[in-house]
Amino acid sequence: MARIVQKFGGTSVGDLERIRNVAQKVKSCVEAGNQVAVVVSAMAGTTNQLVEWAKQIGPMHDAREYDTIVSTGEQVTVGLLSIALQNIGVDARSWLGWQIPFKTDDVHSAARIEEINPDDIIGRLNRGQVAVVAGFQGIAPDGRISTLGRGGSDTSAVALAAAINADRCDIYTDVDGVYTTDPRVMPKARKLDSITFEEMLEMASAGAKVLQTRSVAMAMRHGVNLQVLSSFTEASGTLVQNEEKQMEKQKVSGIAYSAEEAKVTVVGLPDKPGIAAKIFGALAEIYINVDMIVQSASVDSEKTDITFSVAREELSNAVKNIRNLKDDLAFERLVYDDNIAKISVIGTAMRTQTGVAKRMFEVLSDKQINMQVISTSEIKISVLIQADYTELAVRSLHDAFGLDTIG
């Protein structure tokens, strides 16, 4: 017997028929002798509708009211799934964020889970009841509903798995696992049987949308075994686990990309301490997530340039806020480009095996693709290129690193 958390996303619970399908999957897992807690998202489309209303009703935004509104999506799904389970003979009850409770901090609409009290749920799991838990939501110190931000249901599932000491956390989604790259771009992309937490973390932050970055980081921290699998097939998925458990030791595990990036260069900054802190402090204040940052060495002057990338939709806000600092920062001008893609090559084995960067740069150069910014971590190399070349770059790198052949 194992204790398992199953998480189903918005597409998997998109209508009543699909919710019944999820109920069958949960029932199979229960009948296999497991204790099961299910975490669900809102029905696909619901959250967008609610967010739209909250935005349209007035420009001034109270995040506490926003959370009250958007958290209803998951509230509906847990009720419906519980009824669906009961109707096929499975003992089940729904749990809302405030009922468990999932205690969060007070950053409404982007809250972090601080504490979960799982006693009641564990007691009921031990008696054979399925817990149907609303993802994405919690309760803030002020006693009001908080939400974790988009994609937060993955995080809810992992946090619950950690709190109840689950043997595994199965994330059901509309793809059947983690691929070497996006199969829509590269038909030869291959599903990975397993991947390390760190690789998955880099894949997620590099644009692969299978799992939310926060949930992977939390799973790594708490040692929660993740599995990504499809709610629409019976195929086995991809296990995300510690490096020690990895059998497969390929140089490169995957190619990730994000085609919706923008690049900003602040030209002619005085080369003195504190400048970068001011720029990125100003962006952090308005919750803009800066990804790659490169500062050019100032060899022949007292001036330097700083280049960074942000999501394309954040560009105009970022530019506006930096312009406001012009007098303070004394830079010469701002240059920006919103037609940028980030291509990343990821693999734990890079730590010990060399030559990956060299090979990557050769491949891109062979295809006449200009690299505008390069950034590396222990297990990842990312470059910014013109977005028009995204597919060409992904396919060429996938071929060059032999990702279509089983490691």
Place this chain on the structure above:
Amino acid sequence: MARIVQKFGGTSVGDLERIRNVAQKVKSCVEAGNQVAVVVSAMAGTTNQLVEWAKQIGPMHDAREYDTIVSTGEQVTVGLLSIALQNIGVDARSWLGWQIPFKTDDVHSAARIEEINPDDIIGRLNRGQVAVVAGFQGIAPDGRISTLGRGGSDTSAVALAAAINADRCDIYTDVDGVYTTDPRVMPKARKLDSITFEEMLEMASAGAKVLQTRSVAMAMRHGVNLQVLSSFTEASGTLVQNEEKQMEKQKVSGIAYSAEEAKVTVVGLPDKPGIAAKIFGALAEIYINVDMIVQSASVDSEKTDITFSVAREELSNAVKNIRNLKDDLAFERLVYDDNIAKISVIGTAMRTQTGVAKRMFEVLSDKQINMQVISTSEIKISVLIQADYTELAVRSLHDAFGLDTIG
């Protein structure tokens, strides 16, 4: 300065534009120097959709999950209205049933409010904040969301008004007050400036859908001054108040009707004690609300008949359950008719003035309308007739009692 509860129904908050309109009405009330708590329903149509889903997902019905699902409608509205208020400069926050809390009993989906703790809300009203309260919902002793049954938002508003000692409870709806009868049936129907609690209670239970019966009964018990008025006009509404305050002393205040009734006669029952208790006990068990009951005197045999009326939609359930008792009750046969209307003449002054019943029967007889069942209370006379004659009966009685001329 007064403390006022305003209640807006589903049509009044049917879309974002209407919610903004409600916000303006609330603002006017605040700017007139009042403390304001607003109780809102779900956006029109939302609750029906949620109920539909809950029914479709499976035939077995867990009322706790049902409540979890349907209570989201009001949760969305309070969030949206709070944002709308903030955007026009009114300090406001939303309150869900479990946050106040509205403590109810454990009869999920038809719960009764047992206790309200208004301290936090009163404190904030005193500081000038508007409380935007979700109607229809509370929290049961098991810590789960309960709902009060359809139309429960009126009851929420009155209960809140009683708890915070409000000077008045204004029920905004899509009609501008209580009429002598349904203006769709009788164009000469006249809006009443005031009506007594008891009359309103009879009007509501006799089919006038302006206010939910429970809310009127609660207002009467706690002495809450009710006002019914339109959210779409500026016209003054109808005050519902104690009889002592009533100036107008007309014999008859209104004609109410319900055209969706059914009648069941259990024929040939043994005339002995306990039979009626068995019949109506069986119906109460499945929550069927029986309205009029008539037992014919058994003069020439040991057999008797019992006739009662139920809402048309309950007929098949009622018949099925009484058939199941055939052996036990030893009745001869069941006769039923689902094309029945109930017509009621209502007026507090009937207590002291005679002749209303006689006049009512004369009018119906003149129009060749056959009365199938008659039932009277101190301030009401109700008859069941064939539903086809509903409009004719209402108009004839309205004319006969001179309701179109101001009393």
